[in-house]
Amino acid sequence: MLNTITSWFLKRRINQIEAFVNDPHQVQERVLKELTQAAKDTEIGRLYNFAEVKDYNDFARNTPVVTYEDFEPYIQRAREGERNVFWPSAIKWFAKSSGTTNAKSKFIPVSNEALEFCHYKSGKDMLCLYLNNNEGAQLFKGKSLRLGGSKQLYEQNGTYFGDLSAILIENLPFWAEWSCTPGNKVSQMSEWESKLQAIIAEAKNENVTSIVGVPSWMLVLLNRLLESTGKKHLLELWPNLEVYFHGGVSFVPYREQYRNIIPSEGFRYYETYNASEGFFGIQDRNNSDEMLLMLDYGIFYEFIPMDSFGTGEEKVIPLSEVELGKNYAMVISTNAGLWRYLIGDTVRFTSVVPYRIKITGRTKHFINVFGEELIIENAERALQKACEYTNSSIKDYTAAPIFMEGKEKGGHEWVIEFERAPDNLEKFTEILDLELQKQNSDYEAKRYNNMTLNMPKVHAARVGLFHDWLKGKDKLGGQNKVPRLSNSREYVEELLGISHKQDLKV
Known part of the structure; x- marks a missing residue:
């Protein structure tokens, strides 16, 4: 009965989703008007004359595109308790985010409006879309295994900061805990290894019907769970498991490993696009690799074509x-007071009726030292093909340029930790290179006859190298991500340095 009633309630939202699908531009115009009118008497609203905004052109003409560094002084004032700086309601919560492994932390404002009309609304929509596509779903006969951030909330000047997941859990209604495992106390534990053990102890005895979390860290938890229980795969432990809602990092490198531990053709995977700044997209069809751009969450979207990004021709x-x-860089204005904020992600539209997207990478995470414009989407497709050809699978990876020295040509250097290593690393490297050329014509041109780029150099990392690297930065678990591509050698050098020290000890 509970499953039937809850499913019926959630599925009612489908009519509103269809409304913005059918009239996306009018919905976005309304969102922009509501946002600027709400904030017209804030300091930012007065500075950029929001009261006079009649249409998009007015807004774009008066308001500059900003990065976090540009906006940080306003955020700092709000963190110190000052009100009406960039949003009319008091900002009590700030999601602490450092993106990947950057030392500098970001504090993203999370208003009450963003909590209710973006983050929580998206959670309901995720279930709504899944339930409408799967009439026989029995989600609410069991519990959802959730794996969020591993940081608690901290108070400063009357405001609070911590992982977004901790903020969301803190503000959930009390009854929401009943449908999830682990409970709030375990979910907000700080120490990663202890937290894993506590989750396993609690979750292994539950009837889990869905799982929610970042693929890389969830895989660590699920493999530990199988080791602990002696089960061969998850369906032996949770026979009613039916869907995995995932996001945060690309699922491509992990797909095969999940299929191994959840051996069911009927099992569903649903991708979401969520960040500290907001919730942007949800997979709206079974067996799809695209996400519907959600247009009525109090977020107004703009885009910068990447072929002009950072140039004098930028539009x-x-x-x-x-x-x-x-390929576009995404710019957002939100109901938490971010205005024309460059979020740092890049997306590609796969459909415009309705608007569906794929995440292609980050504005700062690519390799373009030699004009090759290699993005994460290229890399992960090529890696997937190389794994298929060599019967291998990847746990983590990062890549960086090899800079030219004297007459020596440049190249790319990869550090890859394999879940299942290829029998022949040289063959893997050869296929990776050929597939990158197929994916990216600029890379192909630079590789032609070794004109600019030599063959890639691939290191097979020891087991646990990336774990140890992240642990040294206090970035285990939650939303922490390994930077996949970089124009600098910082990450590769650090990883190789750790590996070299280990070799010397042996």
Whole structure:
């Protein structure tokens, strides 16, 4: 009975989703008007004359595109308790995020409006879309295994900061805990290894029907769980498990490993696009690798074509002007007071009726030292093909340029930790290189006859290298991510340095 009633309630939202699918531009215009009118009497609103904004052109003409560093002074004032700086309601919560392994932390404002009309609304929509696509779903006959951040909340100047997941758990209604495992106390534990053991102890005896979390860290938890229980796969432990809602990092490198531990053709995977700054997209069809851009969460979207990004020809466009197949940097204005904020992600539209997207990478995470413009999407498709050809699978990886020295040509250097290593690393490298050339014509041109780039150099990392690297930075678990591509050698050098020290000890 509970499953039937809850499913019926959640599925009612589908009519509202269809409304913004059918009239996306009008919905986005309404969102922009509501946002600027709400914030017109804030300091930012007065500075950029929000009261006079009649349409998108007014807004774009008066308001600059900003990065976190540009906006940080305003955020700092809000963190110190000052009100009405960039959003009219008091900002009590700040999601602490450092993106990948950067030392500098970001503190992203999370308003009550963002909590209710973006983050929590998206959670309901995720279930709504899944339930409407799967009439026989029995999610609410069991519990959802959740794996969030491993940091608690901290108070400073009357405001609070911590992982977004900790903020969401702190503000959930009391009854929400009943449908999840582990409970709030374990979910907010700080120490990663202890937290894993506590989750396993609690979850292994539950009837888990869904799992929610970042693929890389969830895989660590699930493998530990299988080791602890002696089960061969998860369906032996949880026979009613039916869906995995995942996001945070690309699922491509982990897909095969999940299929091994959840051996069911009927099991569903649903991707989401969520961040500290907001919740942006949800997979709206079974067996798809695209996400529906969610247009009524109090977020107004703009895009910068990546072929002009960071140049004197850079142009910012609204949703109505995007084109299929192009790579865009995403710019958002939100109901937490971020205005024309460059979030740092890049996306590609796979459909404009309705608007569906794929995440292609980060504005700062690519390799373009030699004009090759290699992005994460290229890398992960090529790695997937190399794994298929060599019967291998990858746990983690990062790549960086090898800079030219004298007459020596440049190249790319990869550090890859394999879940199942290829029998022949040289063959793996050869296939990776060929697939990168297929994915990226600029890379292919630079590789032609070794004109600019030599063959990639691939290191097979020892087991646990990335874990140890992240542990040394206090970044185990939660939303922490390994930077996949970089124009600098910082990450590769650190990883190789750790590996070299280990070799010397042996």
